[in-house]
Amino acid sequence: MDTSMSRVRVWDVPVRVFHWLLVLSFAGAWLSAESERWRLLHVTLGYTVAGLVAFRVVWGLVGTKPARFASFVRGPAAVLAYLKGLLAGRAPHTTGHNPAGALAIVGLLGLAALTTGLGWATYNELGGDLAEEGHELAANLMLLLVGVHLLGVLVGSLAHRENLVRAMFTGHKRGQPDEGAQRAWAPLGALLLALVLGFWAWQWRSAPQPAAAWQTAAVEPAQAQGPLAALKAMLDDDDDDDDDKEGH
Ligand code: HEM
């Protein structure tokens, strides 16, 4: 371990709030994907993923130093050199994201944008089967890349003898002080969290009561009603609604 390095704050609060909300929303969107019954929950969590990615792109341009794309996205040569170093057991430690991790991060953000864009198109009946199949394919690719990301986090933690998962909670890693985040930006992190919770609460409240959701529908309830109607209906424990919600 390089003792010339000290403990510095690398991940500001917005990055950490973004990351764990993304994990939660992606997992929830994934788990609620299959059934028509969960569609509105799926869409709500999918929109959350899209909003989080939009935030992260802006923060990657104007945020703290370690959060900025310009500080961690590297070319293929740097990625290869890092991976070779890893295999040889002497990959250089980076204060922020390492070059290989950065590549996965860009891929995850890109696939999240693609998945949610195609999901939106499918939901609004644009783009036909192509959008629907593209949505599912993009989601599957993203899951695959999440697996690679987790493996990378494990390998990186072992190679550098540093608990990277803990750092994504505490914000602190070993590093040079001038490479850290100058400020924690806690109020911005709190605002991001409040916006997401507010969006979820608003979606929940604007979902009509289950009875209304299933009775008014000349159109498919999932399309016509507020986004969490399906979840409310499910919690209402009414089993007679299956005829009303034919898939498309
Ligand atoms: C749904 C799955 C996940 C997605 C989409 C995802 C996405 C991301 C993204 C976009 C970043 C970059 C953070 C930033 O700079 O803003 C990141 C970093 C990170 N993620 Fe995840 N993540 C996922 C799951 C997880 C899980 C389950 C863990 C822990 C067990 C984890 C641990 C980390 C760590 C430690 C970093 C920082 C890596 C480094 O030190 O360079 N991720 N992840």
Ligand code: HEM
């Ligand atoms: C990262 C976020 C998302 C993930 C991981 C995801 C994943 C999936 C998956 C895997 C399926 C296929 C389920 C199956 O039939 O087995 C699916 C279906 C669907 N998703 Fe998403 N999705 C996301 C975001 C969205 C968004 C934002 C919307 C709409 C605004 C959306 C709308 C839909 C719809 C309408 C279907 C059903 C398509 C059909 O008729 O078969 N999804 N999603």
